[in-house]
Amino acid sequence: MGILGWIVLGLIAGAIAKAIMPGKDPGGIIVTILLGIVGAVLGGFIGRAIFGTDIGTFFDLSTWLLAILGALIVLGIYHLVTSRGKRAHH
Secondary structure (H helix, E strand, C coil), X not given: CCHHHHHHHHHHHHHHHHHHCCCCCXXXXXXXXXXXXXXXXXXXXXXXXXXXXXXXXXXCHHHHHHHXXXXXXXXXXXXXXXXXXXXHHC
16 A cells, blocks of 8 residues: 555544544644554554454455554544643643
8 A cells, every 4th residue: 555545544544533532632634644644554563463464455444444443542542642741731
């Protein structure tokens, strides 16, 4: 999958993860894309380590599920980090 595929996959996986994850998210579209791309890569590592599968082609269901799973994990960590930063300033 090329760089454009990773960006589109990251954007969509990040947007889906944002819709699933409760709470206010201060990140905009760029943050969503970056978190989604990092999540897709993380999902590939998780898939390889746990399930013995990897990120496949763009239209493969396992690619999307792993990318969304990874994006949810990355978004959860992002929420933890940004919420702790806000509490430290108050």
